[in-house]
Amino acid sequence: MAWAGMNWGLFKIIYRHTGEIGLDSGWHEHEFFIFLGTIWIINSLIQTLFMANAAEFSELIRTGNLDFALLKPIDTQFLISFPRINWSQLPNGILGVMLIAHSLSELMQEREIYFSVFSLPAFLFFIGCGAVVMYSVMICLASTSIWFGRNQNLYNFWFYITNFYRYPMEIYQRSGVGMALWGTFTFVVPILVVSNIPARILAQPLGTPWKPWEWGLAAYAIIGSIWSLMASRWVFKRALKSYRSASS
Amino acid sequence: MPTIEIKNLSKTYRVYQKQEGLLASIRGLFHREYREVHAVNDINLTVEEGEFVAFLGPNGAGKTTTLKLLSGVINPDQGSVKVLGHVPWERENEYRRKFALVMGQKNQLWWDLPAMESFRLNQHIYCVPKDEFERTRDELCEMLNVTSLLGRPVRELSLGERMKMELIAALIHKPDVLFLDEPTIGLDVVAQHKIQEFLKAYQQEQNNTILLTSHYMKDIEALCKRVVIIAHGSIYHDGSLEDIVDQFSGDKIVTLQLHDDRSLEAISKIPNLIEIDAPKIKFRVDRDGVGRVLSQILSEHAVDDIVVEDPPLEEVISNVFSQAEEKNRREVETLPNS
Numbered sequence: 001m002a003w004a005g006m007n008w009g010l011f012k013i014i015y016r017h018t019g020e021i022g023l024d025s026g027w028h029e030h031e032f033f034i035f036l037g038t039i040w041i042i043n044s045l046i047q048t049l050f051m052a053n054a055a056e057f058s059e060l061i062r063t064g065n066l067d068f069a070l071l072k073p074i075d076t077q078f079l080i081s082f083p084r085i086n087w088s089q090l091p092n093g094i095l096g097v098m099l100i101a102h103s104l105s106e107l108m109q110e111r112e113i114y115f116s117v118f119s120l121p122a123f124l125f126f127i128g129c130g131a132v133v134m135y136s137v138m139i140c141l142a143s144t145s146i147w148f149g150r151n152q153n154l155y156n157f158w159f160y161i162t163n164f165y166r167y168p169m170e171i172y173q174r175s176g177v178g179m180a181l182w183g184t185f186t187f188v189v190p191i192l193v194v195s196n197i198p199a200r201i202l203a204q205p206l207g208t209p210w211k212p213w214e215w216g217l218a219a220y221a222i223i224g225s226i227w228s229l230m231a232s233r234w235v236f237k238r239a240l241k242s243y244r245s246a247s248s
Numbered sequence: 249m250p251t252i253e254i255k256n257l258s259k260t261y262r263v264y265q266k267q268e269g270l271l272a273s274i275r276g277l278f279h280r281e282y283r284e285v286h287a288v289n290d291i292n293l294t295v296e297e298g299e300f301v302a303f304l305g306p307n308g309a310g311k312t313t314t315l316k317l318l319s320g321v322i323n324p325d326q327g328s329v330k331v332l333g334h335v336p337w338e339r340e341n342e343y344r345r346k347f348a349l350v351m352g353q354k355n356q357l358w359w360d361l362p363a364m365e366s367f368r369l370n371q372h373i374y375c376v377p378k379d380e381f382e383r384t385r386d387e388l389c390e391m392l393n394v395t396s397l398l399g400r401p402v403r404e405l406s407l408g409e410r411m412k413m414e415l416i417a418a419l420i421h422k423p424d425v426l427f428l429d430e431p432t433i434g435l436d437v438v439a440q441h442k443i444q445e446f447l448k449a450y451q452q453e454q455n456n457t458i459l460l461t462s463h464y465m466k467d468i469e470a471l472c473k474r475v476v477i478i479a480h481g482s483i484y485h486d487g488s489l490e491d492i493v494d495q496f497s498g499d500k501i502v503t504l505q506l507h508d509d510r511s512l513e514a515i516s517k518i519p520n521l522i523e524i525d526a527p528k529i530k531f532r533v534d535r536d537g538v539g540r541v542l543s544q545i546l547s548e549h550a551v552d553d554i555v556v557e558d559p560p561l562e563e564v565i566s567n568v569f570s571q572a573e574e575k576n577r578r579e580v581e582t583l584p585n586s
Binding site (some may be wrong): 035064065067068070071073074076201243244245 | 345375
């Protein structure tokens with residue numbers, strides 16, 4: 001929660017100096033805080049449901065205790081993904097909901113925001129897509145422990161990668177390096193899409209109706225989620241083939 | 249169809265050879281040296297339904313690796329295995345419901361929760377109906393005398409109690425095939441004996457196929473008619489326990505209780521003397537010469553009691569391991585330098 005507070009405070013300071021992130025991107029202060037709340041929700045979901053389990057998976061590989069998961073007549077990826085829930089990470093998600101609610105009410109006083117009966121289900125659906133993509137990235141990272149023997153840097157890797165999905169994608173579209181990052185994290189590891197789409201549903205930075213490319217991006221978020229899950233499944237199964245257990 | 253059919257099974261590990269010191273660690277970042285360890289080397293084995301087979305071998309012989317291959321935990325480099333008609337490393341759920349692996353050195357129960365919770369989880373994972381689960385659990389707990397411990401956290405159980413719980417957790421779904429990797433390691437003789445008795449009774453009742461690895465010869469003597477000796481990843485001998493003693497122990501141990509000290513003094517000059525504990529004397533005799541030696545002694549001395557027995561199984565097996573070691577050393581020496 002302290003981290004969330006600092007995060008919020010930092011952007012509050014930044015918005016003292018600028019009205020918008022990216023020229024004509026529409027990410028003004030309230031829109032951006034809706035984006036930030038969305039990120040907090042996805043992060044909280046991942047850290048509550050998967051983070052501890054992924055770290056535990058690396059430890060199971062190192063100690064050879066993955067043997068017992070492989071013996072059970074149940075999908076091994078499922079078994080190692082959900083053994084425990086880390087409830088202490090849930091408050092950040094609740095803060096995210098509160099930040100979105102507050103920013104949305106402020107925004108609605110400034111301009112018109114279009115809502116339909118599909119808005120909330122669509123927002124939740126794309127949050128789910130985001131969780132799926134981030135889970136897939138985490139499983140891929142954790143699976144590398146099978147090849148490397150141990151992977152104590154899982155949290156570091158996670159931090160580096162999630163650094164790129166915490167901002168509106170427009171910030172990457174001003175330079176060659178930025179475009180390369182945007183392309184990588186949109187089409188190869190689609191983490192940018194799944195954080196931007198749900199935020200755009202509520203914040204509507206470019207107003208309504210959505211532009212055609214925004215619809216395309218939403219469709220790609222769904223495809224990207226499916227592709228990420230399939231890719232993580234492939235990496236996981238491939239890694240299991242190389243599993244060598246540990247001496248007893 | 250045999251329950252377990254292994255053909256030309258091999259598994260080789262590539263092991264990083266790290267030298268001592270910081271410089272070597274830095275060098276290792278750029279140039280790594282590996283050594284190949286042939287954990288399992290071209291094994292062929294068939295086990296029929298209802299057999300209780302012992303897998304013996306020195307540490308690092310490949311026993312546990314073979315069990316892990318049969319359980320589908322690891323994939324082989326070459327060869328084929330069928331257990332109950334399934335290829336283990338395809339990890340079909342249908343196969344995984346039919347076998348269990350118990351490892352004496354590893355704990356698969358939830359450490360902080362009572363064993364009962366782990367049993368319940370296994371019930372759901374293995375889809376055991378509630379009535380059947382409760383019946384099996386109660387039967388097993390009664391056989392192992394641990395009913396009163398079901399509610400105690402696993403971390404508070406003794407090693408023997410924990411191993412009994414491990415066995416119950418593994419047997420809750422009534423597996424057709426059971427792989428036991430040193431299930432009595434570290435246990436005191438009482439706990440060892442209890443587990444031996446339990447395994448014997450359970451196997452007779454269920455007629456399941458069991459592969460057991462153990463370094464305790466008492467386990468092997470009590471439970472297994474067939475013994476497979478594995479050394480350096482290869483099967484060195486496959487036969488009955490009696491065969492092993494006959495084949496690998498050329499001697500018998502004779503203990504005489506003599507009537508007077510004069511006889512003791514005379515016989516004490518016999519070759520291969522083991523010990524004298526008057527009025528008893530213990531010595532080794534070549535198997536073929538037992539009759540001749542005894543008739544000669546009996547004709548010259550008064551003997552109150554005679555015991556002729558095989559050497560301890562530990563000693564026989566140790567001889568087998570030494571011979572296997574020697575054979576492997578010779579094979580390595582005769583390999584052409586490549």
